[in-house]
Amino acid sequence: MTQYLLRQNERIDQLYSQNISIIQSPEVFSFSLDAVLLADFAKGPVKPTGQMVDLCAGNGAVGLFMAPKSRGHILMVELQERLADMAQRSVVLNHLDDRIDVLNRDLATITDTIAKDSVDVVTCNPPYFADLPSSKKNPNPYLAIARHEMTTNLTQIVMMTSDLLKMGGRAYFVHRPDRLLELTRELAEHRLSAKRVKFVYPKPGKPANMVLIEAIKDGKQTGLTVLPPLMTYGSDGHYSDEVRKMLYGNHHAEQND
Numbered sequence: 001m002t003q004y005l006l007r008q009n010e011r012i013d014q015l016y017s018q019n020i021s022i023i024q025s026p027e028v029f030s031f032s033l034d035a036v037l038l039a040d041f042a043k044g045p046v047k048p049t050g051q052m053v054d055l056c057a058g059n060g061a062v063g064l065f066m067a068p069k070s071r072g073h074i075l076m077v078e079l080q081e082r083l084a085d086m087a088q089r090s091v092v093l094n095h096l097d098d099r100i101d102v103l104n105r106d107l108a109t110i111t112d113t114i115a116k117d118s119v120d121v122v123t124c125n126p127p128y129f130a131d132l133p134s135s136k137k138n139p140n141p142y143l144a145i146a147r148h149e150m151t152t153n154l155t156q157i158v159m160m161t162s163d164l165l166k167m168g169g170r171a172y173f174v175h176r177p178d179r180l181l182e183l184t185r186e187l188a189e190h191r192l193s194a195k196r197v198k199f200v201y202p203k204p205g206k207p208a209n210m211v212l213i214e215a216i217k218d219g220k221q222t223g224l225t226v227l228p229p230l231m232t233y234g235s236d237g238h239y240s241d242e243v244r245k246m247l248y249g250n251h252h253a254e255q256n257d
Contacts, residue, residue: 005089012093015061017249018068022061023090028082031061033232033243034174034210037200038062038125040246041212042172044070045120052121053077053114053164055107055157060087060100062123067096070121074100075114077107108156111163119164122171126157154179154186162190165217173215177208184213193219198227204235 006012010025015036024030039062045052050072054063057076064087067074078084084104091100103113161171171192175183177199184194192215200210208229231240239247 005093010086015065015247017246018065020064020068021090021093022059022064023086023093024059025086028080028086029058031059035061035125036065036246037210037212037230037243038123038172038174039065041174041198041214042066042121042123043170043214044074045072047120048072050120051075051114051118052123053110053119055110055122055124055160056126057084057087057102058125059083060090060102062125063087063100064090064094064096066123067094067099072099072120076100076102077110078102078104079106080104107160110160114164116163117166120166120169122161122164122169124157124161124172125174126154154182158183158186158190158192162192162217165192167218169217171215171217173213175211175213177211180211180213187213187215188221191218192216193221194224195219196225196227198230200230200232202231203233203237204231 006023009027010023012021013024014021022031035058042062044050044066048071050070052063052066052070052072052074054066054074054076057063057078060076060078063074063076076087078087081104084102088102091097091102103110105113165171171187173183187194194213194215196214198212199208200212201208230242232243234240238244
């Protein structure tokens with residue numbers, strides 16, 4: 001069964017903490033720590049009737065990693081056909097086909113499939129870099145589209161997130177700190193109020209290189225909580241205890257990085 005699910009130049013990686021297997025390939029965009037951080041930070045639907053949508057899903061990492069800690073249905077939306085196909089096969093690999101669906105389409109048309117104001121939770125690990133004429137892009141188109149806003153942009157992502165969410169629904173993003181002001185401005189303009197922010201630092205003494213944000217639709221534009229910082233690596237060069245636990249769970253003490 002496993003061999004049947006794999007295509008040429010593909011492998012299976014594990015997120016041990018959630019007991020999830022995911023199909024990856026060096027030829028296309030693979031998930032990295034930001035997907036693990038977002039899935040750990042986000043809170044999935046708590047009711048069996050809940051609906052979660054993961055935008056810019058890639059090979060399905062965020063949706064798959066959140067499945068064990070969520071209830072209800074998860075829809076992963078990915079534009080690139082090969083990545084969507086990998087995500088779908090990872091869903092089958094983890095026996096989650098009854099809970100997760102993969103939609104291979106442009107997120108701009110998502111409300112043609114999912115009713116507006118019907119979703120409890122939206123997650124998104126978007127392209128981090130604006131598509132500027134001066135932008136230096138990876139020659140691999142899978143990586144270029146994943147990293148640069150070539151097929152969508154922050155405004156469109158936030159607008160679609162707001163369209164999908166119910167009143168009181170929650171959105172979760174991971175992004176770069178240098179775009180935090182732009183992101184919070186877009187959130188406010190699209191009926192989303194930032195409520196929790198967590199900065200992620202590569203190691204002590206270095207500036208933050210990622211930021212996690214939770215927003216609520218039609219919430220008050222007050223009451224923002226800045227959470228304690230997260231260090232990716234300790235001063236010894238190894239993963240911090242918090243990150244190690246996200247990756248390895250109860251096995252984390254036995255793992256070396």
